[in-house]
Amino acid sequence: MKEAALRKEKRFDWLSFCLRWLVRAAALLTFALALFILGYILAKGVPYLRPELFARKYTSENVSMLPALLNTLSMTGLSLLIAAPLGVFSAVYLVEYAKRGSRVVKVIRLASETLSGIPSIVYGLFGMIFFVTAMRWGYSLLAGAFTLAIMVLPLLMRTTEEALLSVPDSYREGSFGLGAGRLRTVFRIVLPAAAPGILAGVILAVGRIVGETAALIFTAGALEKLAQSPMRAAATLAVHMYHLAGEGFHIGQTYATAVVLIVLVLGINGLSGFVAGRMTKGGKK
Amino acid sequence: MRRIHSFLKQRKEAFARVVFLVAACVCVLCVALICIYLFASAIPAIAEIGPLKFLGGRAWHPGVGEFGILPMMVGSLYVTAGAVAFGVPVGLLTAIYLAKFAGKRVARALRPLIALMAGLPSIIYGFLGLVVLAPLLRNLLGSGKSILTASLLLGIMILPTIISVSESAIRAVPAQYYEGALALGASHERSVFFVTVPAAKSGIMAALVLGIGRAVGETMAVIMVAGNQAVLPEGILSGVRTLTANIVLEMGYATDLHREALIATAAVLFVFILLINFLLSLLKRRDVR
Numbered sequence: 001m002k003e004a005a006l007r008k009e010k011r012f013d014w015l016s017f018c019l020r021w022l023v024r025a026a027a028l029l030t031f032a033l034a035l036f037i038l039g040y041i042l043a044k045g046v047p048y049l050r051p052e053l054f055a056r057k058y059t060s061e062n063v064s065m066l067p068a069l070l071n072t073l074s075m076t077g078l079s080l081l082i083a084a085p086l087g088v089f090s091a092v093y094l095v096e097y098a099k100r101g102s103r104v105v106k107v108i109r110l111a112s113e114t115l116s117g118i119p120s121i122v123y124g125l126f127g128m129i130f131f132v133t134a135m136r137w138g139y140s141l142l143a144g145a146f147t148l149a150i151m152v153l154p155l156l157m158r159t160t161e162e163a164l165l166s167v168p169d170s171y172r173e174g175s176f177g178l179g180a181g182r183l184r185t186v187f188r189i190v191l192p193a194a195a196p197g198i199l200a201g202v203i204l205a206v207g208r209i210v211g212e213t214a215a216l217i218f219t220a221g222a223l224e225k226l227a228q229s230p231m232r233a234a235a236t237l238a239v240h241m242y243h244l245a246g247e248g249f250h251i252g253q254t255y256a257t258a259v260v261l262i263v264l265v266l267g268i269n270g271l272s273g274f275v276a277g278r279m280t281k282g283g284k285k
Numbered sequence: 286m287r288r289i290h291s292f293l294k295q296r297k298e299a300f301a302r303v304v305f306l307v308a309a310c311v312c313v314l315c316v317a318l319i320c321i322y323l324f325a326s327a328i329p330a331i332a333e334i335g336p337l338k339f340l341g342g343r344a345w346h347p348g349v350g351e352f353g354i355l356p357m358m359v360g361s362l363y364v365t366a367g368a369v370a371f372g373v374p375v376g377l378l379t380a381i382y383l384a385k386f387a388g389k390r391v392a393r394a395l396r397p398l399i400a401l402m403a404g405l406p407s408i409i410y411g412f413l414g415l416v417v418l419a420p421l422l423r424n425l426l427g428s429g430k431s432i433l434t435a436s437l438l439l440g441i442m443i444l445p446t447i448i449s450v451s452e453s454a455i456r457a458v459p460a461q462y463y464e465g466a467l468a469l470g471a472s473h474e475r476s477v478f479f480v481t482v483p484a485a486k487s488g489i490m491a492a493l494v495l496g497i498g499r500a501v502g503e504t505m506a507v508i509m510v511a512g513n514q515a516v517l518p519e520g521i522l523s524g525v526r527t528l529t530a531n532i533v534l535e536m537g538y539a540t541d542l543h544r545e546a547l548i549a550t551a552a553v554l555f556v557f558i559l560l561i562n563f564l565l566s567l568l569k570r571r572d573v574r
Contacts, residue, residue: 013472013475015474015475016472016473016474016475017474019474019475019477019478020386020474022378023378023379023381023382023386024382024386025378026374026375026376026377026378026379026382027378027379027382027383027386027387027391027395029375029379030375030376030395030398030399030444030448031395031398033402033441033444034398034399034401034402035398037402037405037409037410037413038398038401040413040417041409041413085308086308086311086312089304089305089308089309090305090308090309090311090312092305092308093305093306093308093309094309096305097302097305097306098309104306104309107313108309108310108312111312111313111315111316113562113566114316114559114562115312115315115316117558117559117561117562117565118319118502118555118558119501119502119503119504119529119554119558120502120504121502121504121529121532121533121551121554122319122323122502122551122554122555122558123319125323125532125536125547125548125551126318126319126322126323128536129322129323129326129548130318130322134322150315150319153311153312154312157312181294181297181298182298182301182302183297183298183301186301207404210406211404211405211406211407211408211409212406213406213407213408213504213505214407214504214505214529214533217533217537218536218537238406238408241408241409241412242408242411245408245411245412245415245509246509251416254412258412261406261408261409262405262409265404265405265406266401266404266405269400269401269404273400
């Protein structure tokens, strides 16, 4: 009897052993891949971050990214100007006004889910057919901004909705109890309380806009110049990098551009996490 | 006076309600516009080329009026399947590790890195694929830009999606399942793999479908590593062109029927994505039940 128990203990559980090491190996691989991607770009790119890469004018020798960087700023600003009010107002309607489960809500939900699944190249193509050709805006900052605005709209709607839902109902009841109407309650009570969550969503949208390429090549064009007006063509940083990488003459500078792009996007995403984190801390008080 | 005031207030409330409703309907309008404008160009083009010739044609020679997108559909299919074959096992195992094996410290180090991978723009992945992965595979296997390269790169790109979605699915499984398995004498690993993970099946399926959606729609990274030959691939080491790449490569100079055929390519892609979304909503509905 005792012998049998001992033998059983000695028998090694190969399956468990393999499974344990399998998951460890997979995690290690993911870990290594992420570190490699970041480390490789930084190591190759940082030495090329020279002042002439930020010259005021782009030439084919200095491949300055400054105009593209500034275009990215105006593109982001314009897109948000269009998308942020729309996204926030839609979410306000869904959370504060609409009856749960009404047909209108179902249709809106379906539409926003559909939008969030569409690949960016399809957005780009639609932007080209609609804004560039049908509206006759040509390759322009404005056409790009509208295309991107549609692209980030579902993201903004979803994050704002979550932020609004996390505002306790007692806030609303208190406001109604004091005699405020629905509109005043929304703007004075609910939106300020949800502001950090909404802001976190907006920052996430900025991250997507900054990193986007496919939706922009056929809407905003590839002009490596500072766009003076919304009707001018403008390459953003990601588009600029696509062209640099495609040409292949300035590999070092491409790495440097990649570094700036990574720092920008990761900084923006980190900021979003930080803002959202502050919100949850504030909520616990 | 008070009556006027309350009347105005009512009007204001009603007005605001309409404003919010209109804002909410914009996304419906966008979907409608996208459908209308895509299909308005796509359907006549497909009719002119002939649906069978368009969807089943093996030759894509816009210069002589041959518009068969079969090679591109097969290309998208292969590349996506390859991405899933690489990304899903690694992603799922990493998710299991994060949910059930990792210590707090390791998880705290790994999680930001996964968020980082999720946030990287696809152009960065594409560039890395071009300058690192493609030369590496060329030295090892003799062919740099191929289905294999694109699959590996896409597999890496869908990792964060797979990991985060399937991790939350695994975490959502009630702890009693795991504890019950332990109590019956199973080891930690066996309990996790044969009880907890199967119970998270529908969430993991959702992760798979989301990953497929991302891989099918990816453009800028694929275009830089796939080789982009518009012919049926002979093996996983031959170059291939995906539906998305077809659009980007030729849209810049296409005119007339060629242009419309490219828009029709996007429409086919759009239908693929709609099918994938439909599948996803089915999975979600089963989850709720």
